[in-house]
Amino acid sequence: LDLARIRTLLSAGSPGPMDGLLGGFMDGITLPGLTPERPISPSGLQALLGCPHAFLLGKLLGLEERPGAPATREIGQPAYGSLFHQVAEAFYREHGAPFCRRDGSLPAWLARMDAIVERLFAAFLGEYPLVGEAVRAQQRERLRRDLHELLETDWRASDLRFVAVERNFGRPTPVELPAGERSLHLRGRID
Numbered sequence: 001l002d003l004a005r006i007r008t009l010l011s012a013g014s015p016g017p018m019d020g021l022l023g024g025f026m027d028g029i030t031l032p033g034l035t036p037e038r039p040i041s042p043s044g045l046q047a048l049l050g051c052p053h054a055f056l057l058g059k060l061l062g063l064e065e066r067p068g069a070p071a072t073r074e075i076g077q078p079a080y081g082s083l084f085h086q087v088a089e090a091f092y093r094e095h096g097a098p099f100c101r102r103d104g105s106l107p108a109w110l111a112r113m114d115a116i117v118e119r120l121f122a123a124f125l126g127e128y129p130l131v132g133e134a135v136r137a138q139q140r141e142r143l144r145r146d147l148h149e150l151l152e153t154d155w156r157a158s159d160l161r162f163v164a165v166e167r168n169f170g171r172p173t174p175v176e177l178p179a180g181e182r183s184l185h186l187r188g189r190i191d
Contacts, residue, residue, distance in 0.1 A: 031048075031060070032059070033048075033184045033186065034182060034184070034185070035185060036173065036174050036176070036185045038185075039170060039174035039185040039186055040184065040186060040187075041186070041188040042186060042188050043188070044059065045184070045186070047059065072129050072135075073130070073131065073135050074130075074135070074139060075128060075130070075139050075142075080143075083120070083121070083143065084143065084146060084147065085191070086120055087113075087116055087117055087120050087121075087143065087147055088147060088150060089165055089166060090116050090120060091112070091113050091116050092162070092165045093165045094112075095109070095112060096162040096165060099151075099154075099155075099162070100160045100161055101162075102155070102160075106151070106152065106155050109151055110148055113144075113147050113148065113151055117140065117144045117147060121139075121143060166190070166191065167189065168188075169186070169187070169188060170185075170186050170188060171187060174186055174187045
């Protein structure tokens with residue numbers, strides 16, 4: 001997970017337009033996670049391990065692909081995932097402990113989730129250009145259905161216990177994980 005490995009991974013392919021282009025420029029870049037001053041998040045580490053080349057281009061050199069216009073007939077990714085996460089977070093922040101204790105009934109909790117879906121979906125529509133009421137209704141129902149599935153799955157869990165919502169770790173001092181001769185320094189949030 002060091003810069004030499006990234007260079008090796010980049011030069012392992014067939015000769016192409018990137019060969020030698022970066023020269024000494026890379027010597028001044030500190031790879032995230034190798035020092036406590038520049039920790040890496042678990043999702044950043046996943047991106048690095050998944051495709052070091054894409055990580056180099058996007059995260060280190062800032063050459064990420066420009067986002068296109070959002071889809072107007074459905075909520076595309078990553079917007080849908082973010083909305084789903086926002087609604088789930090709001091539900092568990094407001095109702096996590098009593099829901100996990102199974103206070104009340106599942107239908108009552110689903111109704112509470114529906115109210116949060118309505119509120120946050122309406123706010124989301126102010127930022128995302130879905131066309132037509134039929135499309136909006138279909139996407140609202142998709143979100144409601146997916147969140148009902150989350151609650152139903154959690155309700156059936158035998159060892160469900162509420163701990164926290166979006167718990168930070170590695171603050172102020174990053175978590176140090178030994179990784180061979182070096183250590184990784186992590187900071188982030190746990191859902």
